[in-house]
Amino acid sequence: MSDALSPQFKPAAKSVAPHKLLGPKGKLLGTAKAPMTDAQALEALRLMMLGRAFDTKCFSLQRQGKIGTFAPLHGQEASIVGSAMALNPESDWVVPQYRETPALLRQGYPLEQIILYRQGHPHGGFVPDGIKVLQFQISLAAQIPHAVGLAWGMQLQQQDGVSVAYFGDGSSSEGDFHESCNLAGVLKAPVIFLLQNNQWAISTPREIQSAASDLAARAPGYGFPGISVDGNDLFAVYQATAEAVTRARAGKGPTLIECHTYRMWAHTTADDPSRYVDEKEEKRWGTRDPIDRVQRYLADSGNWSDDKAKAWEAEIADEIQSAFDNAAKVPPAGPEALYEHVFETPTSTLNRQRAAHLQEQ
Numbered sequence: 284m285s286d287a288l289s290p291q292f293k294p295a296a297k298s299v300a301p302h303k304l305l306g307p308k309g310k311l312l313g314t315a316k317a318p319m320t321d322a323q324a325l326e327a328l329r330l331m332m333l334g335r336a337f338d339t340k341c342f343s344l345q346r347q348g349k350i351g352t353f354a355p356l357h358g359q360e361a362s363i364v365g366s367a368m369a370l371n372p373e374s375d376w377v378v379p380q381y382r383e384t385p386a387l388l389r390q391g392y393p394l395e396q397i398i399l400y401r402q403g404h405p406h407g408g409f410v411p412d413g414i415k416v417l418q419f420q421i422s423l424a425a426q427i428p429h430a431v432g433l434a435w436g437m438q439l440q441q442q443d444g445v446s447v448a449y450f451g452d453g454s455s456s457e458g459d460f461h462e463s464c465n466l467a468g469v470l471k472a473p474v475i476f477l478l479q480n481n482q483w484a485i486s487t488p489r490e491i492q493s494a495a496s497d498l499a500a501r502a503p504g505y506g507f508p509g510i511s512v513d514g515n516d517l518f519a520v521y522q523a524t525a526e527a528v529t530r531a532r533a534g535k536g537p538t539l540i541e542c543h544t545y546r547m548w549a550h551t552t553a554d555d556p557s558r559y560v561d562e563k564e565e566k567r568w569g570t571r572d573p574i575d576r577v578q579r580y581l582a583d584s585g586n587w588s589d590d591k592a593k594a595w596e597a598e599i600a601d602e603i604q605s606a607f608d609n610a611a612k613v614p615p616a617g618p619e620a621l622y623e624h625v626f627e628t629p630t631s632t633l634n635r636q637r638a639a640h641l642q643e644q
């Protein structure tokens with residue numbers, strides 16, 4: 284007997300080529316139309332450039348012992364910013380993993396808070412009132428059920444907000460991801476699963492992360508669409524997310540968006556990718572840079588130039604520096620901070636530990 288299935292059994296989900304609009308040289312492909320205005324593309328570009336400049340600064344400061352472990356976003360700017368640009372910060376929630384700094388900034392979260400978080404200051408864990416973001420999540424995929432819960436809550440309260448859960452290819456192997464998809468599908472919760480497939484989960488390559496040919500193809504198994512986009516194409520990510528947002532607001536339920544992108548730098552400051560990344564693969568992805576293609580696109584309409592690049596780089600460096608200066612003004616946390624913000628009413632054991640600890644100071 285043959286080991287292949289009979290031809291009448293059609294596969295339930297097939298792999299599809301990622302959707303693209305803007306080519307690597309900054310030209311719209313075929314008959315594609317830009318889904319955002321030049322003013323929006325400039326807003327997105329600014330966030331993308333800021334994210335990358337923040338990476339460089341934080342890597343250097345981590346090496347000087349001035350901040351803790353840092354996860355860069357280099358290479359993933361279009362996935363992060365293109366999706367965030369499709370949201371309304373007044374009504375929609377960003378639920379990040381740990382690389383999505385510009386998405387938080389677009390929601391109005393202050394850069395100083397991100398710096399304090401990276402410095403291990405307890406104030407960095409605080410989200411100002413009215414800013415619709417959750418904090419970075421280090422425990423893989425634990426943020427995904429939170430995003431579904433937020434979406435379900437908004438649905439029950441008849442608000443028209445949506446939530447976006449960001450996570451990686453590695454996180455999509457966690458039970459939390461699958462349970463979240465199942466619940467969100469059943470509830471038709473207004474949530475978008477934004478899977479950033481950057482081809483690596485630290486040193487585990489995508490090929491051995493999952494036997495699925497296409498991570499987006501998992502969604503139909505939970506009763507909602509999964510779409511695949513070029514994650515280095517700002518326009519494709521924006522268009523896909525905007526449509527998913529419209530679907531969610533209309534009560535049609537979740538969408539899974541798989542952004543095919545590439546982590547150009549180390550996983551974190553604690554990683555050495557030269558031990559496992561193939562240089563040729565890295566070079567190939569280097570030719571598909573997400574920032575470069577938006578700059579080229581804007582240059583064609585006279586909205587970008589070398590002078591403008593220089594001016595923006597200087598302004599962004601100042602903006603980052605002033606956020607560090609503001610963060611430095613926040614008084615350092617004392618040992619008592621270890622005992623705060625955990626329980627509304629601390630337990631007697633915790634109070635005893637606190638008293639003993641403070642006596643030793």
Ligand SMILES: Cc1ncc(C[n+]2csc(CCOP(=O)(O)OP(=O)(O)O)c2C)c(N)n1
Nearest residue numbers: 421422423450451452453454481483484485
């Ligand atoms: C529950 C859990 N298991 C393991 C880890 C250790 N860990 C940290 S990052 C990471 C890889 C994550 O890969 P992916 O989800 O693809 O995201 P990426 O870092 O590539 O953006 C692992 C295994 C963790 N933080 N949490």
